[in-house]
Structure formats: C-alpha cells, structure tokens
Amino acid sequence: MARTKETRANAAPGAGTIFTLRAIGLVLAARWLFSMSQMSLTTALTAMASSPWACINLVFLFLLIFLPSARAVAERPFHPLPQWLRQALRLFAFLGLLFALWSVGAFVVSAGWRRAMQAVAATNGWLLAAPVLYAAVVWICRPRPLWRTNVAARRFAIGRYAVSLDPLTRTVVVWAERRKVGQYDARELSVHWANAPHVHATPAPTPAVAFGTVGEAGASAAPLGQVAVPSLARSMFGVRPKVELQWDSPAAAGHNRQTVFRAALTTEGDRVAARALDTTLRQV
Template sequence: MARTKETRANAAPGAGTIFALRAIGLVLLARWLFSMAQMDLSASLVAMVSSPWACINLVFLFLLIFLPGARAVAERPFHPLPQWLRQALRLFAFLGFLFAAWSVGAFAASAGWRHAAQAVAATNGWLLAAPALYAAVVWICRPRALWRTNIAARRFAIGRYAVALDPATRTVVVWAERRKVGQYDARELSVRWPSGQGMTSPPTPTPAVAFGAAGKPGTAAVPARTVAAASLARDSFGRRPKIELLWDSPAAAGHNRQTVFRAALATEGDRVAARALDTSLRQV
C-alpha cells in the first residue's frame, strides 16, 4: 500500500504553533536590540546585569526562539511543546504582560493620556504591541486537549482532557493535555452528569403554548439550542456545570468508583463531546 510522503508543503499539525511562537520571540528580540542600540554598549550591559527583569527576559527569549524539545507530531496537534516548556513560557509571558501593562498604565497616569498617545505614535505603537505579544503567548500556551472532537474517529475533547476510544479492543485512553492519565476498559467507564442532565439521545423539542393569528392557543416547539443553553447555565456562584468520568472496576481492589477526571462544560463543543462520549460508552 502506497504511503503518503510528508513534505515541507504538508507540515505536521502543530508546526504553525511553533512558527508563531518563534516569530513573536524574534520580534521581541529585534525590538530589544533596537532599544539597546540607542544606548551606550557599556551602559546597556550594566543595566542588564543590575536588572532582574532583563535576566528574566533573556531566559524567556531564549526559550521562545529556540523552543527546546518542541516537535510537531500528528498524534498531538495542539501540543507540539513539552509540558515544562509550555508552562514556563506561559508563566514568563504572564509576568511580561503584567510588567508591560503596569509600565504603560503608570506612564499614562503620570504623563496624561495626550502624552501617552504621543508616546505610542513615537514608538510606532510598540507600547500597545508589547503587551499584546505577551498576551498572545499566554493564549497560545493555554491548557488544551490533545485534539479536537472527532466523533467518527471516537476522539473526544472536553476542556483540557482528551479521550480516545477503540471499539475493537474496548479500551479507552485518557489524556490531560499532554500527560497520559491512563488506559481503561471501556465497559468500566461511565459519565456522571450534574442534576440529571445526562441524556443518551439529543434533546427533543419541548412543546410550549403559542397563540395563532385568531388568538387561539396552540403548540410550538422550543428549539433544541434552548435546552443546550440551559445545560450550560452557570450556578449562583458563576461556575459552569461539571461532568465526571468514573471508573468502576470490580477486579481492581481499592479502585472501585474512582473519578478519572472532572471537567467543566465551558462551551457547546464540550457539551456535545461529553454527550457523544456518554453514548459511545453505553454502546460498547
């Protein structure tokens, strides 16, 4: 059987993430070198040695440009970076965003908005671009599942958890971001829904009273998206409903009725993936 040869034109999933992070790192490095060029070399070196923030930026730029251990693999399209690297970049980028936003805000408060606007124009918008670049790194390195939901391939993504079901061997592999949680027998897994919201079939339209042109009461169907919105409603504390994947193995002593993971239904995609997973587990 002929195999498809990978070429540079057909890059593996995750290559775009690596390219975007390196591009941001090169832009930040170029701007930093440009700022140092405006100063004397000895003064720049003294300022870098005496500034802890400059050392943090050096480490951040090194990790962002070289990305040690990063590799685009088709099996994990959303996680081409090692876990330690993703967390380190996210932390440094968050600190950089706070520092940049605080510096810009303090300057605007002391000099006034008119002078701040003039400074933005004089720096070609860099005062606003720098916080945006740090925020972009935080967003790119956010917690995600390994892949998108693909019901036909029995792959489900709920929050930062990814579930792969193999109907032939009746096994389920669960991943938390890039870390493998474990491999389980599909017949020993079940989905527990909050407030009895678990339905193995799509919600049917609910009849509601409606009035026609003659003023007589009739019936109208409430769209299914109304029911979906209700299932994603927050509680009184503003928290999303959570589902649990339970493992109940009679053969594993001490592991009966264990929670594999607990995830919040933050989006409609999470809800659809959770219902599809529930249906697939019941059909195994």
C-alpha cells in the first residue's frame, strides 16, 4: 500500500515570538560577555557583585534566553508566555530601555554629537542598537488578547480582551490576556458604547455582509434593527471612545448590570470587532 508523503509540521502560533525573544536575549548576552571579557575575571566579578544593575541584567537575560514555562499553543497564539514571565520581561526591558537612554543621553550631553557619532561607529552601532532591542522586548510583551478577531469562528478581540461565543450552548467566555474573566449566558450580555463621539445608527448587517469575505459560513440571520457605530475620534479632552460588555442576569442576585469589561477603541480592528460582537449577541 502506497504511503503518503510526510510533510514537515507547521510551527504552532507563538513560536515566532519565542524565537525572537531568545534571539534578542542571545544578542544582549553576547554583547555583555564581550564587554566583560575586556576586563580581568576578578575585576568583572567584583564589578558585577557591587552593581545592582548587573544583577538585574543577569536575571533579565536568564529569563529572556531560557523563557521558563513558555510554550506555543494554537489556542493562544498571542500568548506563548505565562503571564508572570511576560510582565517580568516587560518590566526588566523597560528598566533596561530607560538605563540605555539615560546612559546614551548623558554621554551625548557630556561629549558632544561628534564624539558620540565616533563612539557609535567604534561600537558598530551598539549605542543605538541596545535601546532598540530593549524597546522591541517591551513591544513584544505588550498587553494583547489571546487571538485575532475571527467572525466565522465567533472569536472577537477588543483591546486586551478576547471573547469566544459557542452558538450551540449559547455561552460566552471572556479572557483578559491569558486570565479567564468568566463564562456567561450570551442572551444576558449586551454591548454598550461609552464616551463614543459621533455615534450614528446603521442597519445591523449579518457578519458575512459587514466583514466581506471573512469566511462566515452559515450566517443566516437577517438584519436586526439598528446598531450604533462609534467613531475612533477622540473627545475634546483627548479621551478615546470606549466599549463596555455588560452582563444583566435577573437570576443572579447582586450581579444585575455588571460590567464584564471596559476597553478603549484604539484601532479600527477594535471598532470592527466591537460592532461584530454587538451584532452577534443580538442574533443569539
């Protein structure tokens, strides 16, 4: 019997994030070891023991290179790192960015732009590359939802919150990054627009009509009345429009009209996801 040709398995979503963080850690460690190699071993150990920043840097490099408990899983493509590790890396990288910017800025002020450019050339651009690498770690470890919005799979991402709807059981699961906020009855949830300027009402289209060819198979609901569509424009005080997911359960004493989450609409994707969630909840 003929065997099928074996193909190489595709990498799980999130593997690229792990690879990038480890590569940044190896680059920082290599440069740090190169700097330490220019001193004697005794001098280097004495300087490390007397420098709190060196201890912080060692912990940061250890976490960045080894990434304990990090694992790429398809169910959480944007969060291969555990929450504690992501927050620790973000904190250490932010401190490293501030230290690098302060060091470079102080050197430029004291030595002048000409000597600073000579130092950049002498270090092969490391004075500029180091802050960029720290900033890259801060950006990679920024707050993100578990997944991207996929209307066909009834998964929505608004800010750092992720919402999953099961049409068979009519249940909704809400996640704040990797933390599960709760599980709710979809018929008891509603979307409300807060501080949204220039709100206008439009007919509520089906997901397939509203989002083009997103692959919404089986979207058979007809337009339902009116849906408010907020603008991304800031208010006169610079406040972004926000969306709220509210839970109104008559059977839950003390929990009536509870706000599940409140998120600012910072991108067009957030606005589209909020409108898609509103339309889907109206069709349940």
